[in-house]
Amino acid sequence: MKAEDIRMEKLRRIEDVIKGKEPDRVPVMGATAVWHGSYAGYTTHEVLFDYAKCKDAWLKVARDFDFDTFTVIAGLEGMIYTIALLEQPEMSSAARFILGSTHLALGDVYSRWPGYELDKNAHPQFIGKEIMKANEYDQLIENPLEFINKVAMPRINKKLCNPGSAEYNAALAKYGAELAKFGAFMADVSMELAKIGYPTVPMAWGYAPLDLIGDFLRDIKNVVMDLYRIGDKVKQAVEAVKPLILRAASCSAPPKEIRKPVFGTEIVECFFPLHLNEYLNPKLYNEFYWPALNEIFKEVVNMGLTPFVLFEGRHDAHLETLLEAPKGKVVGVFEKTDPRKVREVLGNHVILVSGPTNSLLIGGTPQKVEEFMKKLLEDCKEGGMMIWPGVDGGLSRDAKPENVKAMLSAVKKYGKY
Numbered sequence: 001m002k003a004e005d006i007r008m009e010k011l012r013r014i015e016d017v018i019k020g021k022e023p024d025r026v027p028v029m030g031a032t033a034v035w036h037g038s039y040a041g042y043t044t045h046e047v048l049f050d051y052a053k054c055k056d057a058w059l060k061v062a063r064d065f066d067f068d069t070f071t072v073i074a075g076l077e078g079m080i081y082t083i084a085l086l087e088q089p090e091m092s093s094a095a096r097f098i099l100g101s102t103h104l105a106l107g108d109v110y111s112r113w114p115g116y117e118l119d120k121n122a123h124p125q126f127i128g129k130e131i132m133k134a135n136e137y138d139q140l141i142e143n144p145l146e147f148i149n150k151v152a153m154p155r156i157n158k159k160l161c162n163p164g165s166a167e168y169n170a171a172l173a174k175y176g177a178e179l180a181k182f183g184a185f186m187a188d189v190s191m192e193l194a195k196i197g198y199p200t201v202p203m204a205w206g207y208a209p210l211d212l213i214g215d216f217l218r219d220i221k222n223v224v225m226d227l228y229r230i231g232d233k234v235k236q237a238v239e240a241v242k243p244l245i246l247r248a249a250s251c252s253a254p255p256k257e258i259r260k261p262v263f264g265t266e267i268v269e270c271f272f273p274l275h276l277n278e279y280l281n282p283k284l285y286n287e288f289y290w291p292a293l294n295e296i297f298k299e300v301v302n303m304g305l306t307p308f309v310l311f312e313g314r315h316d317a318h319l320e321t322l323l324e325a326p327k328g329k330v331v332g333v334f335e336k337t338d339p340r341k342v343r344e345v346l347g348n349h350v351i352l353v354s355g356p357t358n359s360l361l362i363g364g365t366p367q368k369v370e371e372f373m374k375k376l377l378e379d380c381k382e383g384g385m386m387i388w389p390g391v392d393g394g395l396s397r398d399a400k401p402e403n404v405k406a407m408l409s410a411v412k413k414y415g416k417y
Contacts, residue, residue, distance in 0.1 A: 006197030010068040017384040026415035030067035035395035045115030080216035093252035105174035107158030132217040137233040204253035204270040209238040269308035278313025319345040355391040361399040366406035373410035
């Protein structure tokens with residue numbers, strides 16, 4: 001088959017599942033931050049700071065492993081930057097992740113990187129930090145965009161702590177240049193992937209409002225205490241940032257008129273990583289977290305986007321709330337919740353994504369991987385599902401290539417309809 005035919009075949013599998021159909025077989029969406037580097041013989045530092053080496057490793061994996069899509073997520077959580085730059089939409093979408101290069105440009109306090117704060121083969125780390133004090137909720141509520149830009153950003157980024165200074169101006173210039181380099185790199189890799197038969201499914205950016213506050217402003221431990229101490233203020237803050245997240249989702253999605261001609265599909269996955277869900281009991285979750293998030297899901301669906309949600313941690317206690325989400329419109333990657341339980345509670349209400357854990361791909365054998373995949377597919381594939389290898393965070397640096405290949409072989413063997 002020609003590369004274009006292979007690309008469209010892979011894309012149709014994903015489209016079919018998202019549209020509620022059963023494809024010819026279960027699709028596999030590979031994703032990693034650093035595994036491609038390990039496989040190609042590079043250090044983690046090299047593939048995170050050298051785009052030529054990252055591209056070489058990315059394409060080597062794409063050629064050697066028959067995923068339906070293969071994505072390198074070369075950064076850490078950075079939705080606060082997307083929100084801060086909403087008035088500059090051409091930069092806002094590109095700013096979604098904290099990159100190693102932007103960390104050096106701005107000196108953010110959130111992240112640590114291999115070859116700098118960490119060993120050259122360590123995974124980059126997002127470190128929580130209290131940026132906003134509890135007595136500053138009113139400022140955030142009154143004008144959230146102004147507060148984020150004028151108060152939070154200088155605290156988040158060491159090189160922006162003195163607005164108007166030479167260091168401040170130079171940091172912003174370097175930051176803009178790095179975003180441009182990253183955008184050009186991603187476009188280049190997408191074109192090269194297409195040449196070997198890989199589709200690129202366009203993405204937009206979403207976030208849970210309470211996660212935005214907890215991850216980037218108050219830190220998780222503080223925001224949980226805030227729910228008990230100043231719950232009304234937290235609710236007001238959630239309502240204040242919600243419109244910004246909806247603007248970000250709308251601005252980051254490619255225009256409707258170019259989706260089919262450029263990407264070959266009208267589907268746009270709107271990425272939502274959930275973080276506080278595992279930390280909240282059902283009462284707190286249903287009062288502070290879920291209502292605003294579900295409103296955003298509904299609005300995003302109305303925009304013509306598909307929420308693609310990473311249910312990080314264990315989501316067992318909150319599964320039934322998803323029956324309130326738009327039926328068949330939300331893609332759910334469940335990190336620690338048994339996919340069989342998801343099927344039992346939700347049926348096909350949510351588009352199921354699951355897969356082998358990194359512990360299995362690192363410490364298991366090809367035989368054990370095949371056995372796991374056979375049982376998973378037999379139990380869960382009916383009605384359509386997708387596989388995300390390394391379901392707990394994407395493929396780890398230490399995942400064994402022979403186990404990843406065994407997973408792919410098992411999908412081809414047991415994942416047919």
